[in-house]
Amino acid sequence: MLLKKRSCWASLICILFLLTGCWDRIEIDQRGFVVGVAIDYSNTQKHKFKGTYQIVVPSGLKQSSQGKSGSGSSNKAYFNLSTTENSMPAISSKLAVRTSRSPYFEHLKIIIISSELAKDDKIFADLLDFFLRNSEMRRGVQILIANGKASDILDIPTFNEPTPIDYITSIARNDRKSNYMLPESRIGDVHEYLVKHESFAIQTVKLEEKGVAMTGSAIFDGHTKEMVGFLTGDETQGLNFVTEHVKGGIIEGKIKDHTFAFRAERTKSKITMQQLNPTKFRFNIKLATEGVIDKSISDYDTSKSETIKNLEKSLEDAVQINTLKAIKKLQQTYKKDALGLGAYLFQNHYKLWKPIANDWDQGLNIFTQSEINVQTEVIIRRIGNIIKTTKE
Known part of the structure; x- marks a missing residue:
């Protein structure tokens, strides 16, 4: 009996050495919280993507909550970072060496894809694949199709919201006040349509003077996975x-x-x-x-x-x-x-x-x-x- 107990304790001690704990832990003050992503074609390099990340600035968020910041504030609650690469993993990797805080997608709210890019055969599904496979991503992330350049949407005035993404998110939830816009299009729902090969519609966003408009919708072919036009x-x-x-x-x-x-x-x-x-x-x-x-x-x-x-x-x-x-x-x-x-x-x-x-x-x-x-x-x-x- 004593030998059996000793054997159990020895096994437990060995297991403790095998446990690595939080081996991949990153302190919260070292993370760059990405709240929005915009994806366009590169203006200068053919067949390359331009990715724009909107990253929050915690100190700016604090000032915003105290009513001290806005679009004209010197200490904004966000900044946009862009680069051009062949794929979304390469874009994320390249941006990681250009900011003091590594991009972190756990709090991502919106992905905006340009209509020009969405119209290309199968590219839309390939782009979503990166976000679907990312372990930091939530399936409730919203997808929008920009009628124009997606990156321009991330530069709109914030008005009474701390970041442009918060402003867009608030508008997207106004489908209870307007039936001329679709309800929120979530990445998990879009993925189901793509898997089932069903055609579907996605919320759109269009740049207007002093803001954006979100009436209308973009129609996608469930088989080719490309955008065919707007309603x-x-x-x-x-x-x-x-x-x-x-x-x-x-x-x-x-x-x-x-x-x-x-x-x-x-x-x-x-x-x-x-x-x-x-x-x-x-x-x-x-x-x-x-x-x-x-x-x-x-x-x-x-x-x-x-x-x-x-x-x-x-x-x-x-x-x-x-x-x-x-x-x-x-x-x-x-x-x-x-x-x-x-x-x-x-x-x-x-x-x-x-x-x-x-x-x-x-x-x-x-x-x-x-x-x-x-x-x-x-x-x-x-x-x-x-x-x-x-x-x-």
């Missing part, structure tokens, strides 16, 4: 209704050249399908939304049921028009199913889907031949806090 804000609103991504926002309607506003509160999309022949399908999409009148028309009494019906009809037409715009562009121009109809067939009609999967939005491109009908229903639940805005 406008109106078309993106239609896409959001079909994919049930409308979380709020305003819908505008018109009656006799008068414009009024409706705030969506609840939306629902229901898809049904009929197979007309082995390669011909008819999809019926019913879109329903409920909400409240945000801006009424002084010449109309919204307390009358007839007026409410006219307002609802105008809103139904507006939603239908924008949805049909999106469907037309996806079917006729890009020929890619970012609507999720292929996913609907896979989930609900697998026996029908399996023989046509390879010809859905490539090959025979059955998606472009499908008939898609849209029916809309808008219900005005409330008319606001007042009935009239003029004197009786």
Whole structure:
């Protein structure tokens, strides 16, 4: 028994020598916290990438929290560092020798990729591969497609945020206030689309005077993994209704050249399908939304049921028009199913889907031949806090 105990203690002592502890530990004050990455093609060297990292300055963040810094502050809360190389690992390695703190991606919030780069065959997926394989990366990192140079986005005024990345992140979460933009596009979700070979849409960002705009979306081919084009804000609103991504926002309607506003509160999309022949399908999409009148028309009494019906009809037409715009562009121009109809067939009609999967939005491109009908229903639940805005 004593011999057995001694043997156990000897084994434990040997194990202690094999434990290396935190062999790769780096002190927090030696890390360069990268919060944003922008990727473009090099302006001077062909087939090379320009990577721009936005790295936070802790002392600047402290001053910002005390209200002492901003875009014009001498001690900003961030700095941008750029270099050109053949790949993302090479860019990170090169930047590591140009800063006193090694780049650290645990707090990365946004990756911005230029549309020029995203349009090249398979390069988009190769770039994402670096971030997906990096052990410091989180799958919740947001991806944006820049309509122009991605690096320019990292130089915008910060306004009431400490860094441009914080400013962009705040805008990206405003999809509850605007249905003309997509919800956040996360790297984990994009990776799933690429693995499944499903076409998809990604949030876009465009440089504007004194800031950025994030209406519209970028459409990607799930097979070639390249960007095929953009949808406008109106078309993106239609896409959001079909994919049930409308979380709020305003819908505008018109009656006799008068414009009024409706705030969506609840939306629902229901898809049904009929197979007309082995390669011909008819999809019926019913879109329903409920909400409240945000801006009424002084010449109309919204307390009358007839007026409410006219307002609802105008809103139904507006939603239908924008949805049909999106469907037309996806079917006729890009020929890619970012609507999720292929996913609907896979989930609900697998026996029908399996023989046509390879010809859905490539090959025979059955998606472009499908008939898609849209029916809309808008219900005005409330008319606001007042009935009239003029004197009786």
